[in-house]
Amino acid sequence: MSKQRTADSVTLLAIESSCDETSAAVVCDGVVLSNLIANQSVHEQYGGVVPELASRAHMQNIVPVVDQAMRLAAVDKQDLQAIAFTQSPGLIGSLLVGASFAKALAVALQIPLIAVHHMKAHVLANLINEPRPSFPFLCLTVSGGHTQIVLCKDYLEMDILGQTIDDAAGEAFDKTAKLLGLPYPGGPLIDQYAQQGNPNRFNFPEPQIRGYDYSFSGLKTAILYFLRQQQAEDPQFIEKNLPDICASVQHTIIRILMRKLILAAEDTGIREICIAGGVSANKGLRKALQEEADKRGWHAYVPEFQYCTDNAGMIGFMAYHQYRAKQFADLDIVPSARGNWKMAEM
Ligand code: KG4
Numbered sequence: 001m002s003k004q005r006t007a008d009s010v011t012l013l014a015i016e017s018s019c020d021e022t023s024a025a026v027v028c029d030g031v032v033l034s035n036l037i038a039n040q041s042v043h044e045q046y047g048g049v050v051p052e053l054a055s056r057a058h059m060q061n062i063v064p065v066v067d068q069a070m071r072l073a074a075v076d077k078q079d080l081q082a083i084a085f086t087q088s089p090g091l092i093g094s095l096l097v098g099a100s101f102a103k104a105l106a107v108a109l110q111i112p113l114i115a116v117h118h119m120k121a122h123v124l125a126n127l128i129n130e131p132r133p134s135f136p137f138l139c140l141t142v143s144g145g146h147t148q149i150v151l152c153k154d155y156l157e158m159d160i161l162g163q164t165i166d167d168a169a170g171e172a173f174d175k176t177a178k179l180l181g182l183p184y185p186g187g188p189l190i191d192q193y194a195q196q197g198n199p200n201r202f203n204f205p206e207p208q209i210r211g212y213d214y215s216f217s218g219l220k221t222a223i224l225y226f227l228r229q230q231q232a233e234d235p236q237f238i239e240k241n242l243p244d245i246c247a248s249v250q251h252t253i254i255r256i257l258m259r260k261l262i263l264a265a266e267d268t269g270i271r272e273i274c275i276a277g278g279v280s281a282n283k284g285l286r287k288a289l290q291e292e293a294d295k296r297g298w299h300a301y302v303p304e305f306q307y308c309t310d311n312a313g314m315i316g317f318m319a320y321h322q323y324r325a326k327q328f329a330d331l332d333i334v335p336s337a338r339g340n341w342k343m344a345e346m
């Protein structure tokens, strides 16, 4: 995307390295000029992200990824007003690579540093492109490590209404995929197989959790026992039924996710509804959201695919609003694996 820069424009470089994607973006006045993402295929064979390998891959990727993001945006280092980076939450070794790189560049260029909360940036990904929700909106953020219902009142003002008490929705997809012998990350593959399968062929239990919270660990165990039992009767059960298993599991995860989102929308009276995070790329979830929106008079929003999974574009977009609010970080700031974001008092 191109953007006419003026004398008082704010141009930022953003770095995302919280998990297994190395990403860099250039954002000018809230417009994403470039958004480069390097995936790490090294984890596929292990069925999950290996933290030490992720850190090493970030170290190899970060210079070429930043270089290309700057070139694609046709921006020079001297044009930058600040450097933004993902400070939390994430894998600590991975976060450290991005944080160290960002600090070094901020010091060298003598420009401010902006520390961004990864999960809040996922929520704001909905505001990067048209059509945009208006404030306040609800966002179901579903990623590999988190599942949250967030009430977003403004760019920098958000509360968590509910979240998972154990596994995240993305983990439910990935762990199911592992049980089915599919490579990591399994979410996109389950999505793909599910499209040819029957979602009502197999039934899995839904958890009974209070309020807007979620739980996915019971589903994982139920799938494990179900597959064990079926394979004892027919060792080829998975091969013969893969699309139906994927469709049924996906259908259950989506039903669990939507039920609490509907509850939160009804209780708050908010009809601007968004989804975000890696699992928001799921075709079944996107369809279910639109169906509920049509039924309930919601305005539903989903980020562009490139802003669903981890990306620096969303980090730079949030950082732009932090820049405007003069929320700068000191150079002694350290990354945090868990991050600090309190639950809303309801
Ligand atoms: O937001 P994200 O890229 O990274 C984290 O912050 O965790 O989310 C990654 C998660 C993984 O669990 C992956 O399997 C899941 O998002 N995912 C999907 C799809 N695309 C990515 N899950 C279901 N369907 C998809 N199409």
Ligand code: ZN
Residues within 6 Å of the ligand: 118, 122, 143, 144, 277, 278, 309, 310
């Ligand atoms: Zn993420």
